[in-house]
Amino acid sequence: MQKSGHGYWLLPFLLFLTLSCTQNSFFPIPWTTTPNPNLGPLAEPADFGFPVPNPEPTLPSGVDIYQPPSLETKDTGPLIAEMLRTAGADETFTLAGENFSSGMKFEIFSQTISSDRATQSVAPLYTNTRTASTTVPGGLPWAMYLVWPHDGDVRGKAFALNRTEGWWVGPKKAIAGQTISIFGRNLSYGNGTSTSYVYVKPANAEGSWVTPTTVNPYKVDFVVPNLAAGTYELWIHNGHGGRFGWSGPLTLNVLATSPWAGVESQTFNVKNAPYNAVGDGVTDDSVAIRNAIIAAGNSGAPATVYLPAGTYAVSESFFLPAKTRLLGAGRDVTSLKMTIPLPTENGFIKNIGSGIVIEGIEIDADGMIAANGEALIYMSVNDLKIINSRLKSRGGKVFEVGNGCNNILLDGVDFVGAGSFWASASQVFINNTTFRLTNDAESGVSLWGGREIALTNNDFSNFDETQADGHGIGRMFVSQGHFGSLRNAYFSGNASHNYAPRDCNFVDCNMGEQILFEFGGGEYKTAATAVGASSVTFASVTSDPTTTEGGLDITITSGKGLGQHRRVVSVAAGVVTVDRAWTIAPDASSKFLINAVSEKTVVYNNTFQGRTTHSTHDSASTAVNVFGSSVDAIVDKNTISRMRHGLMIVTHVSNMAGNGAPLYFSLTANNTITDGNNGIYTGMVYGYDSSLDWGAIGNVFRGNTINGMTNMGIAFDQWDSAGGNIDSHIFEKNVLTNVHYGLISALKVIWETGTFDSVPMNGTKLTGTVLRSNSISRGSAVQAGSIGFRTEAASTWINRATTFQGFNSGNTGP
Incomplete structure (x- = not known):
């Protein structure tokens, strides 16, 4: 079959019509509003499993009033396993669960300090038996929304959107008067930068409110009050959801003296x-x-x-x-x-x-x-602090720590040399540091697992671009799973300059990802012999989480319980015990992957710059690359320029057995990408075999601005091997201008610049892809051969008010 031609072009659209009528259900977005309804008896936080401090304090006056109803739910109704957890009015969220059907709807409750109690019933944009995507009705204030899935009169258990989520504290051992941070998601009122509420208390005793010093949706700073040495609970509240909006407790260890106390005494x-x-x-x-x-x-x-x-x-x-x-x-x-x-x-x-x-x-x-x-x-040490110093090692590594080290602070350091290696360290804080890379260094900071890492307000550049050994390879931070999973990482305020591989004749150009989460491999399991409340049993398991400092995780990649992810606590005689109970218990239809993952990572408000050679220099130059096994990756409000790929959010094959690296429920939002080759590159790369069904689920690309791409605004890659299918990718409210190709979905587009190949019928499939309220325009890009939208695959697309303008072809969209 030819790559292009009118006969071939009919195939994707005929398949679209067939699939949309027989396998999936698409709906308009009606809703009904009932202000001040008589909703029946009021619910309690415990009804939803939401924690509150004990004893529970009176909330500050600025916190929303919240009085949700107590509604009857049944396990025979639709059940939610996992979901994207952030969406405002007129924004789309994605879900995975069980008992989904074409008649399913979502009942949304909202209430703020200035709005009445109200419920609204919303039909999904898309649903199949285990995944769905739904838009929050427009006109609602930003709030915590409680959402009940229901099919007819049968409701499933509710879940929450925009609820406060404190993930970790750093440093988690501190002294009175020290500034520390709570990291997480949905931490601020309206996801803004002004208001959040922090409550510090001993266990089972009253505490006190502390006033944050700086606030954003993912990090809240405050000064530790004058407390006696001991262990305290930290609770955080974004101001939404009233008594239902608490997140906690996180643990803070208040020390009588600093780990470095007394060094000035002699x-x-x-x-x-x-x-x-x-x-x-x-x-x-x-x-x-x-x-x-x-x-x-x-x-x-x-x-x-x-x-x-x-x-x-x-x-x-x-x-x-x-x-x-x-x-x-x-x-x-x-x-x-x-x-x-x-x-x-x-x-x-x-x-x-x-x-x-x-x-x-x-x-x-x-x-x-x-x-x-x-x-x-070289340090194999806990409690290390390097401040206001210069470390020079042109020709070799600057810094290295041993496995398992923790509580390490770098502040105001000038790095010159071939990068640093942090093994599986935890509680690492690198602030206000200048990295000037040499000797084609692989990365400023490399980590093979680890936990609780924060890089803030650092600067990355090449040391001396007039000399061959005066360049790095274009990487700020690389994390891979050799020593286990990466959990809880935060990047904000960092900047790079002219940062990419220098010349493919001299260096490995399959590098240049400025922030890279690269995880995959692992052990694929297809037949559970038993399932417990927080365990699953197989005939045999070779994975051992105790052999890796960062531990391992297990993800349900197909069948009942799809999309759930848990940390592995232990493996013994085939029994895999996980850190918390299954929301939906898997069964014989379920498939699993046990491996290292990146979990709960935030890249927020950074400035990334590559080289001007992005169009002709085929490197992996990318601002942020979420490559493979990842859950809850957030890439928000970054400024990106001169990249081969502005952002790369992909699933991939990860070992010779063909096992994949699933990517579930990431959010890529509010980024500005200019003067590049491709704006956003997503989908699947390097192919699966048939063993792993769902490579990517529920990843949302929202409100990004892409301008001046010489190739594609959005490249949606597929492969010619079976497996790794992609469901419920959402593109909404993105603005693309001055792009030669708008959105292209085809075979191996990572290497294509104009000839787009078809995806075989047994290749990677796309289902439930939503284009919603995007504006995609050729603008001043070269018109000859330009394409607004093109798909070369059997796929289903839902288009809601996305426009394509000025292209030579493809202006009608899907």
Whole structure:
């Protein structure tokens, strides 16, 4: 069959008509409003499984009134397993569950401080037996919405949209007066940047409200009040949902003293006797500095090793004892400089304990650490702080920590060198740091698993673009699952400059993803022999979560319970125990994947810039790449320019057995993408086999602005292998201008720039793709051969008020 031609073009549309009539149900969006209805008896938070503090405090006056009804529900009604959890009025949310039907509707309750109690009944845009997508009626205020699925008179259990979700605290051990953060989703009133409510309390005792210092939908900062040392509960409320809107408790450990307390109590000055360092940049001061460090360690108390202004030439590496601060007079006036190459097995600064501070100093090992060696600083340590310093390691890694390290802070650091490796560290905070990459470094920050990572207000660039070894490979952060799952990561306020692989003749151009979550592989299971409330049993399981620092997860990828994801607590004799009960118990029809995933990741309000060669330079240059196994990925309000692919949100095959890497319920919203090759690249890449049915479910692309793409505004990739099907992708309220191709769905479009191949009948299928209120215009892009919309696959599309304008063809959409 030819790639193009009128006969072939009929096929997708005939299939669209057939599938839409026989397999799925599409509805208009009627709703009925009943202001101030007599809704019957009032519900309690416990009716929905929502927690409240004990004892429960009176809510502040600014919190919404919320009085939902107590409605009868039955397990025979539609049941919700998982869903996208953020949607305002006239925005679409997606769901996976059980007992769905063409007659199903959703009853939505809303109420705010200024609006009446009201319920509205809404028909879905799309539904099949296990997935659906539905639009919140327009005109509603932003609120917490309670949603009951129902079929006729039979209601299923309700779920909540826009409810406060606190995911983690950082740092989770702190002292009074210290600023800490709550990270999560839907943390602020109206998802704005002004109002949130934080309540701190001991267990089973009254607490107090604290006033946040900064607020956004994903992070709320506050100062720890004057509390006695002990363990406290943190509760957070976004102001919506009244008593039903609490999230908590998260745990905060208040310490009597900081992990670094006391280091200023005694000082060992390396220039004083008996150490007598010179600091002239010529004299070898190794012995003097080593002896000062040993003396600090032998003192038996926290201590500071002080290097006054000067350049201290040294020819050996150093071990810092626990509770030691290495202090200079400032990173521009104090330099500790390595003068001979280090053996491969050594780093320059190492540790023999925790509670270490490096402050106000330049540590310089340029050219002295091998590319395959350890690092300028190598720590297997907890409670590490590096502040207001410069770390230089041109030619080798700058920084490395061992597996399982936690509570590490970098603030105001100037990195120069070939990146850093963080193993499976947790509670990592990298702030206000400048990364200047060299030696085609794979990434500024690399992590193989880990938990609770925050990168804020950092700057990434190449060190010296006039020299071949003065470039990085274009990556800020890379996370892969070699040491287990990545859980809870936050990126905000970061910026990159001219950041992409430099020349494919000299470097591996399959890089350049500035923030990359790359997870897949794992063990695929098709036949459960038993199911418990929070377990599933197989004839045998080879996966062992205890062998990976980050642990493993299990996802239901097909059959009953589709879309559910749980952390694996243990595996024993084929029994996989998970961290919480199944919402919908799987059965013999269910299929599972046990593997490492990225979970609860937020990329918010960053600025990403690639190279001007994005159109001709076939690299993987991308601002954010959510590549494979991921749940609850949020990419919101970023500014992106000069990328091969502005954003890449894809499922993929992940090992030689053909097992896939499912991508469920991500939100890509409010991003601005300009001057690039492709705006958003999504779908599936590299192919599944027939074993894993659903590669992607319920991913939403909302309110993005894409302008000036030389190739495609939205590239929707499919593959020629069976499996990895994609359901309920939503594109709504996106504005695309000055794009040569608007939205293209075809075979392997990652490599296509004008010739779009058909997807075989047994290839990746798209179902329930919604185009809603998008505006897609060719604008000033080259008109010859331009296409607004084109699909080369058997697929179902729902178009609600999306327009295509000015293209040579494809202006009518699907």
